[in-house]
Amino acid sequence: MRILSGMRSTGKLHLGNYITLEKWKELQDSGHECYYFVADWHALTSHKEDVSQFEFWTMDIVKTYVSCGLDPEISVLFVQSAIKEHSELFLLLSNLVSVSRLQRMPTYKEQRSEMSGRDLSSAGFMMYPLLQSADVLMYRANGVPIGEDQLYHIELTREIARRFNSMYGEVFPEPEPILSKFPKLPGTDGRKMSKSYNNFVLIDNNAEYLWKKLAPMMTDPARKRRNDPGDPEKCPVWDYHKAFTQNKEELEWVVEGCTQALIGCLECKKLLFENLVKKLKPVWEKMRELDNYEESLMKIVSEGNSKAKAFAESTMKLVRNAMSMRW
Numbered sequence: 106m107r108i109l110s111g112m113r114s115t116g117k118l119h120l121g122n123y124i125t126l127e128k129w130k131e132l133q134d135s136g137h138e139c140y141y142f143v144a145d146w147h148a149l150t151s152h153k154e155d156v157s158q159f160e161f162w163t164m165d166i167v168k169t170y171v172s173c174g175l176d177p178e179i180s181v182l183f184v185q186s187a188i189k190e191h192s193e194l195f196l197l198l199s200n201l202v203s204v205s206r207l208q209r210m211p212t213y214k215e216q217r218s219e220m221s222g223r224d225l226s227s228a229g230f231m232m233y234p235l236l237q238s239a240d241v242l243m244y245r246a247n248g249v250p251i252g253e254d255q256l257y258h259i260e261l262t263r264e265i266a267r268r269f270n271s272m273y274g275e276v277f278p279e280p281e282p283i284l285s286k287f288p289k290l291p292g293t294d295g296r297k298m299s300k301s302y303n304n305f306v307l308i309d310n311n312a313e314y315l316w317k318k319l320a321p322m323m324t325d326p327a328r329k330r331r332n333d334p335g336d337p338e339k340c341p342v343w344d345y346h347k348a349f350t351q352n353k354e355e356l357e358w359v360v361e362g363c364t365q366a367l368i369g370c371l372e373c374k375k376l377l378f379e380n381l382v383k384k385l386k387p388v389w390e391k392m393r394e395l396d397n398y399e400e401s402l403m404k405i406v407s408e409g410n411s412k413a414k415a416f417a418e419s420t421m422k423l424v425r426n427a428m429s430m431r432w
Contacts, residue, residue, distance in 0.1 A: 108132050108283075109246035111142040111185065114162040115152050118169045119305035121290040121298040123385075124348055128250045128285040130174040139180040140244050140413060143167060146185050146192075147237070150230040167402055169308055172391035181416075183409035185240065190417035194424065195239040199232065201268045202261070207231050211257055238262040242269075242277045243417050250283040273427040276420075287348040291341045295323045309392055312382050319378050324370045331369045342373055350380045 110129060112122060133139045143163045149156070163184055170182055185191060208231065234257075241249055241262050249259055259282040266277040291297065292304030299305070306318045322342055325335035337343035337360055346359055355376060362368030395402060425431055 106137050106247040107244060108137045108139040108248050108250065109141075109241050109244045109280075110250045111144040111147075111240065112166060114143050114145045114148045114159055114166060116158075116162055116300050117165055118308050119298060119300075120308060120345075120348075121305065122169075123173065123308050123388075124285055124287050124290055125250065125252070126170065126173040126175070128283070129180075132248075132250060132283070133175060133180045137248070140183070140246070140416075141170060141175060141180055142183045142185050142240070142413070144185050144240070147233055150227070150233045153227070153229075164399075164402055164406070165309075167406055168392060168395050171402070171405065172388045172395060173308070177405045177409060181409050181412045182405055183413040184406060187406075187410040188243075188413050188417050190414070190421045191236070191239055191243055193421060194243055195232075195236050197424065197428065198239055198242070198265055198269070199235060201265050201272075202235055204231075206261070207234060210234050210261070234258045234261050235265075238265050241280050242266060243420050244413075245276075245278055245420060246280045247278050248283045249280050250285065253284065253289055256282055269427075276423050276427050287344075290348060291344055293318060293322045293341065295341045308385065308388060310385075311389065312378075315381060315385070316378055319374050319381075320371070322374060324373075325363070328363075328366075328370060332366050334366045335363045335370075337363050342370070342377060345377050345381075346373075349384055350377065352380075355380075 108129075110125075112118065112125075118126075129139065129141055143166045145159055145163055148159060148162075167182060167184075171177065175182060237258050238261055241259075242265070249262075251259060259280060263279045266279050269277055289297075292299060292302055293306065294302065294304045296302055296304060306315065310318075319342075323340075324342055325337070325340040327333060327339070328335040337346075340363070343359065343363075346356060350356055350359070358368075359373055359376065363373065
């Protein structure tokens with residue numbers, strides 16, 4: 106399959122993103138044709154007032170991609186705004202979807218509620234699912250690795266692809282969503298992990314920072330005292346164990362210890378801490394190595410942009426021919 110996905114340049118990436126990157130790497134290593142980008146235009150929809158860090162965040166995200174195992178020799182790593190064809194396709198597709206359809210998107214209402222401190226009244230914010238559709242269709246992607254909250258966006262993309270193909274001829278495949286085994290990781294307070302809630306754990310950190318974030322994490326409210334039994338399914342720490350603790354015996358130890366009050370919450374968190382350090386230490390080491398090779402990162406982005414642009418140009422040639430706009 107041809108795969109397309111991206112992450113917004115609104116800050117450094119967190120552990121929720123890391124789970125997604127693991128899925129991206131799995132798809133890459135399985136032999137799929139992968140296009141992974143930094144969505145800096147998407148960042149504008151909610152962070153237009155403060156763009157001073159966009160360039161830094163963009164390069165930091167590329168560094169994180171590579172440190173987490175994305176190989177620029179295999180996958181195409183690029184920056185959205187470098188491929189101007191995205192904006193052209195976005196404009197053309199805007200004629201195939203109604204304003205009311207975009208306003209009905211559940212994520213549109215949800216994000217307006219979550220980010221109440223930001224100005225989200227722009228047309229750009231309302232239309233960002235359409236820009237996502239343009240991103241996906243530009244590379245004629247067959248599969249899109251996403252979180253559960255993005256399923257509505259893929260359905261919109263499929264609708265637009267069907268409408269375009271029906272009106273102008275077959276150009277776009279209908280992409281399928283690809284969910285990871287752990288599609289959603291909660292924040293340290295049990296709510297949705299979000300930069301606006303400040304309840305995230307950054308990928309780029311160290312053991313000291315990691316423990317400071319894990320030690321006060323919310324657990325099952327029923328465990329007020331050590332001898333109170335709990336329910337792992339009501340505990341955010343357990344969600345992290347399912348994602349990062351690979352040893353079956355350790356998982357069984359957590360479940361038995363929690364439900365029978367044989368271990369305290371701090372002991373449970375210490376095991377998670379140890380397993381996270383094992384998982385992230387190679388990533389941290391690669392990041393520190395890449396800190397000294399900024400030119401190499403710029404070369405990765407430049408070459409990725411060139412490859413993405415070549416594909417985008419081929420798609421737009423098909424689109425323009427189909428729509429009788431060959432000028």
